[in-house]
Amino acid sequence: MPGRKIDFDVVREIALALPGVEESSLHGFPSLKVSGRLLTCPAIHKSAEPHSLAVRIGFDQRAELLAAEPGIYYVTAHYVKYPAVLVRLDEINRSSLKDLLDLAWQFVTSNAKASRRGTRRRHAS
Numbered sequence: 001m002p003g004r005k006i007d008f009d010v011v012r013e014i015a016l017a018l019p020g021v022e023e024s025s026l027h028g029f030p031s032l033k034v035s036g037r038l039l040t041c042p043a044i045h046k047s048a049e050p051h052s053l054a055v056r057i058g059f060d061q062r063a064e065l066l067a068a069e070p071g072i073y074y075v076t077a078h079y080v081k082y083p084a085v086l087v088r089l090d091e092i093n094r095s096s097l098k099d100l101l102d103l104a105w106q107f108v109t110s111n112a113k114a115s116r117r118g119t120r121r122r123h124a125s
Contacts, residue, residue, distance in 0.1 A: 004094075006097060011040060011089075018034070043079075051090055052074075054084050055084060055085055055086075057100075071091055083107070
């Protein structure tokens with residue numbers, strides 16, 4: 001389906017193929033999480049453009065995406081302090097979305113591992 005419009009169903013399909021991703025909800029909206037940590041969800045804050053997605057990634061990665069593809073990726077004042085980027089679903093293609101979700105999965109799972117290591121160190125003290 002090369003011409004299939006990107007919507008949250010497509011996002012769900014791609015994300016659920018990643019290890020440990022599960023469907024959930026956030027403020028009554030669908031979301032996708034890994035080990036209980038948010039991976040992606042519709043951008044629901046009123047500052048976001050309609051038909052946008054919020055995707056968790058690192059601040060450095062976000063800066064690179066914003067510089068490379070400002071027509072696809074953006075951020076509003078509300079999201080600046082969060083490690084996330086907003087995505088215009090009407091502008092992104094399936095391949096780029098898959099790459100972005102892979103990047104987000106790596107970010108979320110590496111943070112989860114770091115958090116668990118920190119917890120073990122505190123308990124070992």
